[in-house]
Amino acid sequence: MPQSLNSTDQLSIGQVADRSGIAVSALHFYEREGLIFSSRNEGNQRRFNRDVLRRIAFIRASQRVGVPLANIKEALDELPLKRTPKEGDWAKVAKRWHEVLTAQIDYMERVRDDLWTCIGCGCLSFQRCRLVNPDDAMSAEGPGPRRLLPGTPRPEKH
Amino acid sequence: MPQSLNSTDQLSIGQVADRSGIAVSALHFYEREGLIFSSRNEGNQRRFNRDVLRRIAFIRASQRVGVPLANIKEALDELPLKRTPKEGDWAKVAKRWHEVLTAQIDYMERVRDDLWTCIGCGCLSFQRCRLVNPDDAMSAEGPGPRRLLPGTPRPEKH
């Protein structure tokens, strides 16, 4: 399969993998999870629209700052399905992310500074210090790894 | 077992769980992983030194900002084993964390702002944008969830 001469403007999965640096297996996974989409050619091979690269860039950037895939999917679900997203569509998504990240950054700064001063003052305890306290959104989260920006809580156990 | 009248200054696992908000099962797990320690009483029950609460506070605060347990353990391993850690011991640990968190905060700010401006300018692509590029430390990390502050890289596959 010659890599350059596919008549349409679509990309094979290998090309997407090369250009994005994401493993083919991960692209399969993202598609299964509904984060990216593709059509198929005559031979049942995936063909990706070029804008998938933007999606992937967004996915990876979001992961790097601790956002779980489920939340990334929610954000991407805001993009139009029928047509290729335009600047304005992305801008809305980006605006939301900007707020979320700012909140998390503020939180991290608080932890960083509290850790510093609380250890200095010797109050690193549960009674007095706001560092780790009942507003801890991560307590009571069930199994699985703890992560930042947990987004929507897990369904209550019945 | 009366909760208040244990003659020594040690805490049962239930008391630690109550005071810290961490499940007993998680405390077992942390002990297995070497993040906390205990001695045993005559009846083989765990007895925790009071400073375990500080350790746990540190663990949870670190987790909330995305540090994996393995790295937290490394940090805690700097504390003296033989005696109860003092201010100065904790201060060293806190100083290191301060640097690490500051770096991560800077990184998050960059991502936040790049996401904002790159989406504005339409360059959210792999070719031109520093948002997601080969210096991406998380590419080629193998299975398991992606996390912040990955610390020491995984051993190379043979």
Added chain:
DNA sequence: GCTTGACCTCAAGTTCGGTTGAGGTGGGAT
């Protein structure tokens, strides 16, 4: 004397974010 509650151990299950591998298709180059 029996139940209740807190504790113990050890094995197995769970979620997330993928990877690995087995087995199969289809096309281009030698």
Added chain:
DNA sequence: ATCCCACCTCAACCGAACTTGAGGTCAAGC
């Protein structure tokens, strides 16, 4: 004709960070 390569599917596995459950001990309280 045969080889290789890129692609396909589906099932199983991995690591992190726990939880859940089965089965057992021990002391206190009714």
